[in-house]
Amino acid sequence: MLNPATLSRILYMKRQCLCFLWLALVLLCLPLHAHEPLQTSFQSYPGLSALGDVRDVAVQPSGGMWLLNNQGDIYFFDGQQSHPLDETLTLPDEKIVTIAYAHQTLWLAGQRGIYRFRTGDNTLIQYKLSDSGKDTRGESQPRLAAVNNTLWYIQDGQLSRYHVKENQFRIWRAGQWRADHTWLTAEHRLVAIGKGLYQLTDDGIRQLTRFTSSVTAITAKGDRAWVSTERGVYLLALSDRAVQARHLLNTQGGYQRLTVGSGGLWAARADGVYFLSIGGEATPVWQPGARLIPGKSVTFLWGDFEGGVWFSTDKTTRYRAPGQRWISHQHQDVPTAMTQGFMASSDWRGLYSGGWRNLSADLTLPEYLSSLPAQHLYVDSNGVMWLAFKDRLIRYWPESEKVIDYGTDWQSDAGDILGFYDDGRGSVWIRHRQGLTRYRHDQFQPIPLMDALLPIVDLYADEQGRVWLVNNKGLYQYNPNLSNSTSVAYLALENEAFRCITGNRDGIWAYSNQALIHIAPRGFIRTFRLPSESEQVACFASRPHQLTILDAENKYVIETDQLAFSLRKPPQVVIGALWQQHKRWRVGPRQQTAITLLEKSPVNVSWGSWPPERQVSRIHYQLVPYRQSGQSLAKPLAAWQQTGRETFSLANMVGGHYQLRIAIPRDGASHTVLDMRVSMPILPHLVSGVVLMLFVSIVLAAVRLAFKQRHQVGQHTDFPLDHAGAYPLFQSTLKPMWTEYQALAVPSETKKREGATEALAESSDAG
Incomplete structure (x- = not known):
């Protein structure tokens, strides 16, 4: 026989078990695997x-x-x-x-x-x-x-x-x-002999420190070195001759491979690959038999000098980029001289050992022109061919075979012709030793330029009609609609010499012997690492989002909308505008500071100052959600927060659109606020929400049923004993509900007595 207190405890324990079961199932549905x-x-x-x-x-x-x-x-x-x-x-x-x-x-x-x-x-x-x-x-x-x-x-x-x-x-x-x-490494030459760590210098070999167990792997960057022993992982602060400090990061060592790059320290051993944080936590990245990356063992782990991480198993190879992508590279026979037409023209043409030809077929010239040792050949957007030999100029119409030989009288004191360019607006620009000439409406118009701009190495006309000029002193912009409107866009560095300039929908691209200069449509300037060190370089953009660079041996194709090249500056510093690349967001507000959102989910932010002399040591940040797409912002999720660390985390992010506001203190007082719109996939959150609603509904239904049964038990405890001497309780609390409704439909003897008692009481009250 169960008394009411025992029955109440049983019902309470049943509700607790249901709640724990619901909580466990919900937690299993949440994305708790940090290594994915x-x-x-x-x-x-x-x-x-x-x-x-x-x-x-x-x-x-x-x-x-x-x-x-x-x-x-x-x-x-x-x-x-x-x-x-x-x-x-x-x-x-x-x-x-x-x-x-x-x-x-x-x-x-x-x-x-x-x-x-x-x-x-x-x-x-x-x-x-x-x-x-x-x-x-x-x-x-x-x-x-x-x-x-x-x-x-x-x-x-x-x-x-x-x-x-x-x-x-x-x-x-x-x-x-x-x-x-x-x-x-770039700064140190380290050798491990047993438990000791030694440094090789021009003066000889010197012991830096000694550990309690044998060294298994080492990596270093700058004045920092990470050493894995059989019993732990250590972080060392190195100098030229000694170890300034030693910190134990992790007590679980035995890593056979260590490397630094792409956001931190990566380690590998027989049981997989791990990411080691500064706090010493080892987050599993890959384990043998993983579904996403097949393989049973790690064969290679290496961080390149650009900050990327290479990881190979016995089955496949993966690469973790620090923000840059690849340049498509192709080795081919490259012409000794090159020229290109307006983007509307079909092909660019090159001078090979056998003569001038284009990409699709050989270029046939009449006998009069084939004997001319032309130094420059150009086909404008109308199909008219321009040829130049020193200061001699010839035009040729292939369809009508018409030839006009201007000789050397087309321009007084022009000097040797350096090249042609059709801007697609009815003008052909002719570069020569003494300046620049514009051919328009059958007229040769000399362009007044300062002597400091001469000679012009290359030029390009954008869709707005502006002409971009490069020489050995920098990059300049000339507006034909305004007189004397030459402005400086980029000044060359010491010993910097430009090779070529072109443009597409992603901006202006100028190539020098030191960098690839990019001027974005909004005016942001970025410099990138050189794909080629050759002195003979030509660049052209035959597609809206593609840049092609040719040198003496190779051809490089760059997808400019993806920024498919390595940064010339350090990987943690990004200079330029905002773009999206495989759900990685990169921000560079006007060459003053750089923000980089790491991982596919933008929850970790890494930042660095540029130029270095600004020495930005702290920033303020705030995450603000949109109420709905296109509407005003809701209240901030958090107040302005301040950090001096190079990496910080964003919390409370769910599906929707956000603004990440970065405030850079300027002279300790003013701020520059950068707004960024971040899109996160909302479908996984919707699925998680539906799953949670389902479990909540089940739990609420179970709790409601338990409370109803307890209420019925409370009513029965006030009744007298039945003939068997026990409380008239139902035999099982888990009986179907239709049994309860059947019991209500057929009144029991107890309820008859209750009705008679109530009727007698009412008659007494009436009397």
Whole structure:
């Protein structure tokens, strides 16, 4: 027999169990796996994902990537496809175990020799190990490393350096260390011997510090070094001769690979890849057998000098970009001289060894012109051909075979012709030694320019009719509709010389020997890393969002709407406007400060100041949601917050549109507020909301039923005992509800007695 107190406790425990069950199911539905955003941030490129078991990589500064697998096969990845190297040259008999890119060429090495890949004739030049010292054979494989334009060959107990002038390798240091325990960075040359960490300098070898267990991996950047031992991971502050400070990050060591890049410290061991935070937390990124990235073991983990992270398993290879994408690279026979027409014209034309020709077919010229050693050839938007030999000018109509030879009298004191350009508005611009001439309505019109602007290296006319000029002193803008309206857009740096200029819908692009200059439509100026170091460079934009650069050997295609090139400045600093790239947001407000939203979900913000002399040490930020699309903003989710850290997190973000307001203190008083609209996918939140509503409905129904049953039990406890001497309780609280309604429909003896008692009481009251 159950008393009322026991029954009440049973019902209370039943409600608690239902609530705990609901809470557990809801938590399972929430995205609590912190490693999935990190894992998906490693992008899968079509030509890269099929290459697995990578052993070593070599980044080509002009664009592209060389990859070596554990079988000794070498591939070139151009950003879209992978090309095996054995199709173009015969590899040596020995197995290649390491590669590097230095001195504008690819280097290969095995156990017996070092090889240099010469792209001109696709041959290998062998360097004997005897030229660099004794042939050391150790337990670990040798490695090639290119650091600060210096090529190193690392062997067990020996470190050799390549001398360009002597064209040979020479021993730099020798000692009792292993090649796989040697790490070279831009600032330090570190060697681990047992439990000790040593530094190699020109003066010799010096011990920096000693640990309680053996060193398993090292990586370094600047004056910081991360060391993994068998019992932990340490962060070291290095100087030229000593360790200034040592901090224990993590007590779980044993990592075989460490690298710094793309937002932090990455580590790998037998059980997967981890992301190590400054606080010492090891967030799992990938584990063997993962669904998104197939593979059973990690074969390669490396952070390049641009900040990207390369990660390879035995099945596939992934790349985590710091914000930049690839330049599509293609090696081809490039003409010795190039010219291009207005974007409406079909093809650009080049001067090859066999004569002028375009991309689609050979260009036929009449006998009178074919014998002319033309230095410049140009086809305008009307199909008229312009030819120049020194200061002599000729026009040719291919359809009617009409020829007009202006000779040298078309312009007084013009000098040698340097090039032509059709602006698509009825004008052809002629560059010459003494200035600029405009041909319009069958008239040659000299353009008054300052002597400081001459000679003009190249020019481009945008859709608004403005003419952009480049010379050795900078980039200038000329408006033909206004007299004497030449303004400076960009001043060249010391020893900077421009090669070419062009433009598309994404802005103006000027190429110099030091940088690729981009002027956005709103006037923002950005500088980017050079794809090519050649002095003979031509650039043109045949598509609205594509830029093509040609040098003496290669052709580079850049998708400008995706900003498909590496930043010339440090990766954490972005200069320019706002754009979206694979749900990664980049912000650069007018060259003064840079904000970078990391990961696919914009919850972490990294920022840096530019130029460095501004020394911005703190910012204020605020996250404001939109009520609905197109309506005014709602109240801020949080007040203005201040941070001095380079990375901070945004909380309380759900599906919808937001503004991220960044305020940069200026001289400690004023602020510059940057508004940014962030879109987040709302469908996953809707699905989560529907799931939560379903579970809430189930729980509420269960609680309502429990309360109804408890209320009925409370009514029965006031009744007298039945014939069996027990309370007239129903046998089970889980009986179907139709039983209760049936009981209500047939009055019991107890309810009859209750009715008789109530009738007697009413008659007594009436009396």
